[in-house]
Amino acid sequence: MAKKTVATLQGSSKRLTKAIKMVKSPKTGAYIFVESVMSPELVNDWLNKK
Numbered sequence: 001m002a003k004k005t006v007a008t009l010q011g012s013s014k015r016l017t018k019a020i021k022m023v024k025s026p027k028t029g030a031y032i033f034v035e036s037v038m039s040p041e042l043v044n045d046w047l048n049k050k
Contacts, residue, residue: 018036
């Protein structure tokens with residue numbers, strides 16, 4: 001499961017979005033959260049890749 005955060009972070013002159021997704025750890029099998037701050041155009045690509 002993945003979700004995009006509602007808040008949009010404002011940088012100096014660039015719009016940034018913080019995206020969070022749940023990933024299953026290959027070592028333990030537990031789920032971990034991976035966070036990344038990126039341009040809004042790149043969020044869907046980042047969420048779709050494994």
